[in-house]
Amino acid sequence: MPWQKKLVGAVVILGGVGAVAGWVLSAPARLDNATLAKLGPGDAAKGKRIFYAGGCASCHAKPGSQGDARLQLVGGLELKTPFGTFVPPNISQDPKDGIGSWSVEDLANAMLKGVSPSGEHFYPAFPYASYARMNPTDIADLYAFLKTLPAVTGKAPGNSLAFPFNIRRGIGLWKLLYLSDQPVVSFPQGSPDPVMAGRYLVEGPGHCGECHTPRDFAGGIKKSEWLAGATAAEGSGIVPNITSGERGIGGWSADDIANYLESGFTPNFDSVGGAMVDVQRNMAELTSGDRAAIAAYLKAVPPHPNGYPARKPAS
The missing domain is CATH 1.10.760 (Cytochrome Bc1 Complex; Chain D, domain 2)
Known part of the structure; x- marks a missing residue:
C-alpha cells in the first residue's frame, strides 16, 4: 500500500538523519588555540x-x-x-x-x-x-x-x-x-582562599569525586550528590561519604582531615585502608598548605545523605 511505503521511507530517512547527527555530535573535540596558548x-x-x-x-x-x-x-x-x-x-x-x-x-x-x-x-x-x-x-x-x-x-x-561499550565513538x-x-560546588564571591584552592585540588587534579560520588546508569557522576559516597566500582564495598554532614565527616575538624591526609590516621587512631592507602600516600607528598586547603573545602561542601544503599548489619 502506498502509505506503508511512505512510512517505511520516512523511517529510513529519519534513521539516516539520526545516524548522521549522532556521528557529528560524537566527534572528538580538541582544545582551541586560545587554550593551547x-x-x-x-x-x-x-x-x-x-x-x-x-x-x-x-x-x-x-x-x-x-x-x-x-x-x-x-x-x-x-x-x-x-x-x-x-x-x-x-x-x-x-x-x-x-x-x-x-x-x-x-x-x-x-x-x-x-x-x-x-x-x-x-x-x-x-x-x-x-x-x-x-x-x-x-x-x-x-x-x-x-x-x-x-x-x-x-x-x-x-x-x-563488551558491546556496545567497546565502541569508542x-x-x-x-x-x-x-x-x-565548570566547578561542581559554587561558593559566594569573597569565599576564603583556602576553600577555593581546595576546590581546585579536589574537583580537578585530585578527582576525589570520581570515587566518592555515586553514578547514574550511564556511569556519569551525580553532581547533586557530590562526595556523598558510593558503591565501589570494584567488588561489593563502599567508598565513604566525605561531605560535611553527620553522615559524612562532619565530626572531623579541618585539622583532623589534614592530618589524615598526611599521616593516614583518623581522629580515632584508626589507619587508612583499601584503595585509599595509595591516595593518602600521594596526598602526603603535597604541601601542608595544599592539605589544609583540601580540608577547608571538604568542611565547606554541603552535606548529603549517603550515596550508597543502606547495609544490613551482620548476623
Whole structure:
C-alpha cells in the first residue's frame, strides 16, 4: 500500500538523519588555540606537585610497586567495572610503548578533552571529566615533570569491554552530558582562599569525586550528590561519604582531615585502608598548605545523605 511505503521511507530517512547527527555530535573535540596558548613552557618542580595531586602513579605504576618503582609508569593495573575491565596504559617516556613522543599539546588534549593524539576518545576510566577543570599551566608543568621520569618498555594489555561499550565513538555522546570545565560546588564571591584552592585540588587534579560520588546508569557522576559516597566500582564495598554532614565527616575538624591526609590516621587512631592507602600516600607528598586547603573545602561542601544503599548489619 502506498502509505506503508511512505512510512517505511520516512523511517529510513529519519534513521539516516539520526545516524548522521549522532556521528557529528560524537566527534572528538580538541582544545582551541586560545587554550593551547595558555600552556606555557612548564616547570618540572611544580609539575611534581600536580603528579602527586593527580595520583598518576596509583593507576599507571606497575601494581604493587614501592619506592622509586612507582615512578616507572608502565601501566597494567586492571580496573574491573560494570562496563568491563579497563587497563591504564604505559605513560612512561618510552616513545613507542609510552607517551615519550607526545607533545605538551597532546597531553593537554588528553587530560582536558579526553582525546588521544590520533583523534580517538579516551574512556572516562581515565578521569578527564575531573581533569577538565585544571588550569592549562598545570598541564604544562606536569608534562615537564613527566619528561624527567624513566622510559619503560612494554605495552599494557588492552581493555576488555563488551558491546556496545567497546565502541569508542559513543563516548562523544557521553561527553556531551558529563564533560565540563565548570566547578561542581559554587561558593559566594569573597569565599576564603583556602576553600577555593581546595576546590581546585579536589574537583580537578585530585578527582576525589570520581570515587566518592555515586553514578547514574550511564556511569556519569551525580553532581547533586557530590562526595556523598558510593558503591565501589570494584567488588561489593563502599567508598565513604566525605561531605560535611553527620553522615559524612562532619565530626572531623579541618585539622583532623589534614592530618589524615598526611599521616593516614583518623581522629580515632584508626589507619587508612583499601584503595585509599595509595591516595593518602600521594596526598602526603603535597604541601601542608595544599592539605589544609583540601580540608577547608571538604568542611565547606554541603552535606548529603549517603550515596550508597543502606547495609544490613551482620548476623
